[in-house]
Amino acid sequence: MAQALSSEQLVDIAGTYGTPVYVYHAEKIEEQYRKLTTAFSNTNTVFFYACKALTNINILKHIKELGANVDCSSINEVKLALHAGFPPNRILYTSNGIGFSEIEEAKNLGVYINIDSLSNLEKFGQKFGHSYPVGIRLRPNIMAGGNLKISTGHEKSKFGIPVDQIETILELVNKYNLRICDLHIHTGSEIKDVEVFVKGIEVLFNIIPHFKDLEFIDLGGGFKVPYKDGDVETDIPLLAQKVGEAFANHPNPGGKPLQVWFEPGKFMVSECGYFITQVNVMKETSAATFVSVDSGFNHLIRPMFYDAYHRIENISNPNGPKKTYSVVGNICETDTFAWHRELNEVREGDYLVFYNAGAYGFEMSSNFNSRYKPVEILVKDGTAHQIRKRDVFEDLLRNQIEVL
Ligand SMILES: *Cc1c(COP(=O)(O)O)cnc(C)c1O
Numbered sequence: 001m002a003q004a005l006s007s008e009q010l011v012d013i014a015g016t017y018g019t020p021v022y023v024y025h026a027e028k029i030e031e032q033y034r035k036l037t038t039a040f041s042n043t044n045t046v047f048f049y050a051c052k053a054l055t056n057i058n059i060l061k062h063i064k065e066l067g068a069n070v071d072c073s074s075i076n077e078v079k080l081a082l083h084a085g086f087p088p089n090r091i092l093y094t095s096n097g098i099g100f101s102e103i104e105e106a107k108n109l110g111v112y113i114n115i116d117s118l119s120n121l122e123k124f125g126q127k128f129g130h131s132y133p134v135g136i137r138l139r140p141n142i143m144a145g146g147n148l149k150i151s152t153g154h155e156k157s158k159f160g161i162p163v164d165q166i167e168t169i170l171e172l173v174n175k176y177n178l179r180i181c182d183l184h185i186h187t188g189s190e191i192k193d194v195e196v197f198v199k200g201i202e203v204l205f206n207i208i209p210h211f212k213d214l215e216f217i218d219l220g221g222g223f224k225v226p227y228k229d230g231d232v233e234t235d236i237p238l239l240a241q242k243v244g245e246a247f248a249n250h251p252n253p254g255g256k257p258l259q260v261w262f263e264p265g266k267f268m269v270s271e272c273g274y275f276i277t278q279v280n281v282m283k284e285t286s287a288a289t290f291v292s293v294d295s296g297f298n299h300l301i302r303p304m305f306y307d308a309y310h311r312i313e314n315i316s317n318p319n320g321p322k323k324t325y326s327v328v329g330n331i332c333e334t335d336t337f338a339w340h341r342e343l344n345e346v347r348e349g350d351y352l353v354f355y356n357a358g359a360y361g362f363e364m365s366s367n368f369n370s371r372y373k374p375v376e377i378l379v380k381d382g383t384a385h386q387i388r389k390r391d392v393f394e395d396l397l398r399n400q401i402e403v404l
Pocket residue numbers: 050052053071073094186188189190220221222223263264265266267359
């Protein structure tokens with residue numbers, strides 16, 4: 001198992017590169033990927049890293065070297081993946097609500113595409129017919145995931161073509177002789193119950209017999225990782241077993257063995273990430289002792305956006321007495337990271353680290369309040385490499401056109 005980065009290492013990095021800073025641990029990403037490939041080693045399964053979780057080009061290159069494929073949610077992510085060296089046949093573009101021109105662009109780049117609307121499926125048929133294989137993103141009408149904002153497969157979700165519209169899908173497939181190579185579902189994020197994936201397979205097997213060119217079944221991502229003590233990770237070996245059984249019970253009517261795809265994002269990169277901030281001010285009030293750090297939801301939005309829990313530690317005072325604090329940011333907007341949290345005694349100038357910050361951390365950061373985005377560091381083979389420099393003032397004006 002990859003040893004977690006130590007407090008000393010993190011303090012050292014914060015001192016060298018300043019704060020706020022995101023630190024990623026390459027070996028932890030490898031460990032997560034190996035958990036998947038080991039559990040599924042006896043099956044015909046391929047993993048596409050859902051790169052919207054973290055797209056730093058060095059992370060993409062590292063994951064390419066590990067042997068994973070990549071799943072993209074925009075044409076620019078497809079281009080980043082190509083830039084990182086992924087060949088087109090290891091890139092999947094799972095689209096959602098995009099204009100047809102982006103689908104054409106993806107087709108011209110030669111990557112796999114999952115289409116998520118009848119409208120784009122029809123346009124694809126009109127233009128390309130049987131000439132280019134394509135996947136369909138379905139909405140299985142299953143409720144799953146840690147929070148409604150991250151549930152994507154339920155009956156009110158915008159994602160995918162609802163399975164109950166299968167008749168219309170089949171009309172289009174027949175009309176244009178579409179070569180449907182893949183059926184995709186992604187039910188949400190933070191799914192700890194592996195039965196959700198089994199249910200998804202059941203839904204798919206009802207319709208698989210209609211697709212004679214099918215080669216892949218894509219079950220999406222959404223594996224859960226532990227955020228707080230007592231949390232569990234999705235049981236990957238159990239998932240492998242259940243998926244194996246489900247496919248044994250539903251042989252492909254076409255006779256061809258189907259390859260199973262997954263698209264883990266958070267599972268691959270969440271725990272590799274550490275977000276280090278420094279304490280600006282301590283403020284005693286009747287409601288709480290506030291600890292204001294040099295960051296806010298402009299850098300880590302998950303607590304405010306999803307009520308997400310991130311474990312926090314005072315790495316500058318690991319042996320200090322435990323006290324209760326409310327950890328907040330420094331932007332002009334309520335940006336609570338943690339309310340009434342026990343930490344080792346906090347003093348101005350201390351470094352606080354947020355754990356599990358690799359996924360949807362830097363990636364969802366912004367320049368709100370005209371503050372600079374954090375630096376990013378990759379620790380690989382024990383060495384810290386800076387992989388993003390801090391913004392400078394000119395960056396705030398870049399792309400603005402001064403007409404007055
Ligand atoms: C976001 C996303 C994923 C990854 O979800 P995680 O919860 O990070 O594993 C996978 N597939 C698709 C289509 C997505 O949009």
